[in-house]
Amino acid sequence: MRSSKWIRIIPVAFIMYMLAYMDRINIGVLMPSIQNDLHISASAAGDIAGIFFVGYLILQIPGGILATKWSAKKFIFILIILWGLAAMASGLVQNEGQLKLVRFLLGVAEGGIWPAVLVLLANWFTVRERARANAFWMACLPVSAMLMAPLTGILLKFFSWKMVLIFEGIPPIIWAFVWYMIIKDRPSEASWMDEKEKNQLMNTLAAEQGKAVKSEGYTAAFKNKTVWGLVIMYFLWMTGFYGYTLWVPSVVEQFTKDSAVMGWLTAIPFTCALIGMIINSYWSDRRMNRVQHVVVPLMIAACTMVAGQFVESPEWKMILLSITAIGVYAPYGPLWAIPTAIIPAGIVGAALGLQNAIGNLGGYNGPKFFGVLKDATGNFHAGFYFLALSLALAAIVTFILGRSITETSMEAKSDDNVVKLD
Template sequence: MTAPAPAPGPATAPVHVPAKRWVYVIPVAAFMYMLAYLDRNNVSVVLPYMHGDLRLSNADKGLVSGIFFLGYVFLQIPAAVLAQRWSARKTVLILMVAWGLAAMVCAFVQTKEQFYAARFALGFFEGGVWPAVLILLASWFPLRERARANALWMACLPLSSIIMAPLSGLMLDHASWRWVLFLQGVPPLVWALVWWFAVADRPAQARWISRAEAAHLESALAADEAAKPAPAGGGSYLKAVRKPQVLLLIGVYFCWMTGFYGFSLWLPSVVKELTHGGSSTEVGLLTAIPFALALAAMIGNAAWSDRTGRRRAAVAGPLVAGIAALLLGQVVDGGFPQMVLLCVTAVAVYAPYGPFWAIPGELLRFEVVAVAMGLVNALGNLGGFAGPYLVGWLTDVTGTQLTGFAVLAGFLAVAAGLVTFGLRPVATAPLESQPPAATRFAQR
């Protein structure tokens, strides 16, 4: 990325940074991925109401939820490279149309094997969207804003559940699960038009800010890159992904996602048990409550992380709270106390998103961070296969969800341990006096 001279250092009086990108880039990207997350997670609301269709056991249901993430792996790195070298805007557009069609196909399956294949295809096309958007954000938001930008975009994850879980429940009260899956695959095809006209790959290409504003913003981004040390022997992708920090981030993300998706994809089933077989609308509304709290936690935790620079604490702290809530939830009687613990768990597994995804940009230069983030997301999201399947399989074997959720707590414990004792960050100054990004993390 080329730009004018680097922005002034911390000692210089701050220059006004254009704010329109928060209004134009974040909402369009957030709504786009909210639709992706809906098509990924609507199966969790649908499964309890399939009434024996396709004859799915609990293990089969876990596999239907989790096989999405096997397909999710394949386009992570290719899409990240395309976004960085070609166009994030065009890459996401193509994937958006493809996943919308794949989501609609899920409505026509007649056997569980066809359901597996359709969900795999959905994961395949959605897989490249996440790293491509992270590359887009890295072209619009300097590092000192990155955790907040990430969190505001990723707020679409709990927001999708807040809006869509009740909507799916309401739709299920008036239509079959097939119609629900079909109709919810249509919006990405419509939003693709909005995406094409509203999003630009970088400030210099946007029509809605002045050239002076674009030049200033690209200058700030160039200053971030200049502050990072040039990689020894060149910036090869292989050297980037073999860095110990990247390998640790993969381990953290895998264990975290195992707990995250194992919890979130089984949450509607747990809530249905708490309501003693309540209507799908009631289950959908109650399921939205933990995600509403998680949304607030994501934004607050990211703002705290940007203000203090304490990325490690912003990731590990919530995960530790999630471990306690998951375990306590299995020994507390149903009703209000268990619902409270479900809310705490949701807050805990969502809150680290913004700070976690700010870390790769602080460790690696722009030309290699795309592949690193793609690899972390690809391998880490295999936990999205492991978590739901483990809960379903252990529930079938033991007759209780206790063992499944205890295993999820164990994965979250490993993630918290790797963050706390593995990344070993150097103490970071608050945002107002932040040193260059590359000095914030130990290089071993």
């Protein structure tokens, strides 16, 4: 942890993706204003939020390939500039169709970031370090929500939603140049690194790559039933996850009409989510158990979503929203440890790409159908029942995947430590 790479790489990537995730948080806070200004339905609002994930799909697989064969640093730099411009363009739209188009383009630009950063981290961190590196980086998701929801609410108090989107598109462009100046693709390019540390790291990484199993490609991954189980699970989880994330501010708006207060209140569930995410990942590592630490939080979130529809008190609603936030965020760490434990090594890389690419379409499914149900019923109840069902089904699929692993495959995947998946 004292190594210079932890200071040079992780914080820069953390802030970069925190700014990217802002575009999935601010739209929820701004949505009531957007609906009033553009005179759109809840279903259309779900489309505006969700179409981002249709664009997000496009560069998921090409992004990883470009980062590997060309340069993760340069590819991400270009994408940061493009997403910043698209974010600012969101504030220049005049109607629903234009906003959908810009949100789609924003998703395309941001879609290549995730796989490219994973490639970058693999170039810098050994197998033993990579789980921690991924965990520290992914912690930016709830942190972004904690910070950006209040910030967006405060800005909205003084400016229109269009100006807020323009203002929030500027920081990524500035950070792109920080990224380009500090980040290096590989240790061999880092002049700031101690030569002894550099050589030791390069030798370790080279040795690990020499032992790596050659990928069998996406064709083999497409034919694997376990891969499709993970894709379905991830799609269901993301349906509930992003449906919840988008519509929480609209629920909180029922408590107060002050946008700044709404922003601060929206941050409370996501603060709880960060704490839950860290504790659950740490506990999962201590117990060396993955599936239980995915299934249990998802089932808790499903139950609290349903329970929230039967309480009227704002205090109880906030408590249940916070418990739900813990449940939908907590699986992040343990979940990404499951594919490498149950999928053949030759197709695991392709499987992860498919899981993230297709599964993230749940980010369209959740907000869209929540909005449709809101329009049909005139309240939030049916939408939250739908999201709760998605989370419960995700938990069930995860449980089935865990139970389907044979002891033989477990022994083949384990050396010194046996990871319990069920």
